[in-house]
Amino acid sequence: MAARRTYYQDKYNRNKVWEVAELDGGYYLRQYICGRQSGRGLRTTRKFIQSLGIFDFEAIGKESSPKGV
Numbered sequence: 001m002a003a004r005r006t007y008y009q010d011k012y013n014r015n016k017v018w019e020v021a022e023l024d025g026g027y028y029l030r031q032y033i034c035g036r037q038s039g040r041g042l043r044t045t046r047k048f049i050q051s052l053g054i055f056d057f058e059a060i061g062k063e064s065s066p067k068g069v
Helices: 046-052
Strands: 004-009 016-022 027-033 036-044 058-062
Touching: 027 046
Parallel strands: none
Antiparallel strands: 004 016, 004 058, 016 027, 027 036
């Protein structure tokens, strides 16, 4: 099971990066603040991530970790 990971820069807080990992059965959402993971992450749906507006943020990378992570 390979996960496709995409990282999004939060447009309201430049210190925050969102990781969206697309799995076979859904999505996994993680939050990084100043390069450190905040919390454990959340298994969720595409609809929930769209409701948060994360897909509207600038994508800063795929399949690679953001700076400092």
